[in-house]
Structures are given as structure tokens and as C-alpha cells.
Amino acid sequence: MFAADSAPAYLTTAEVAAMMRVSKMTVYRLVKSQALAAVRFGKSYRIPESSVQDYIRQTATPTS
Numbered sequence: 498m499f500a501a502d503s504a505p506a507y508l509t510t511a512e513v514a515a516m517m518r519v520s521k522m523t524v525y526r527l528v529k530s531q532a533l534a535a536v537r538f539g540k541s542y543r544i545p546e547s548s549v550q551d552y553i554r555q556t557a558t559p560t561s
Contacts (some may be wrong), residue, residue, distance in 0.1 A: 507543035507544065507545055509541070509542075509543065509544075510528075510541070510542055517553070524544070528544065532552060533552055
């Protein structure tokens with residue numbers, strides 16, 4: 498059994514869109530292109546929070 502502290506946090510596409518300040522369609526495109534890892538539950542996707550953080554870290558451009 499998983500402990501609540503060790504289980505990864507899964508976010509909905511709407512939550513990811515709000516976090517990244519993009520549309521839900523953009524999140525779906527990122528999932529389809531495999532830029533964001535996702536798990537399919539029924540007809541909806543759940544995206545691990547760590548995947549979102551990794552994507553943001555990889556695509557962020559440093560300011561000079």
C-alpha cells in the first residue's frame with residue numbers, strides 16, 4: 498500500500514493549465530507530443546506534478 502506522503506501527486510489537465518498559465522488544449526498537445534508524461538484514467542489524463550516541474554525547468558530560458 499502507498500503512504501500518502503510517498504505517493505506522487507497527479508494533476509488534472511485543468512490544474513496543469515492553470516499552473517502553467519496556458520490553455521487546456523496546450524496541455525493536451527504537450528501530452529500527445531510526449532513532452533509531458535501522463536497517465537490515462539478512463540477518458541481523462543492525470544499528469545504527475547514532477548513531470549510538470551521537469552518540463553518547466555527544461556524549457557525555462559535563463560534571464561541575463
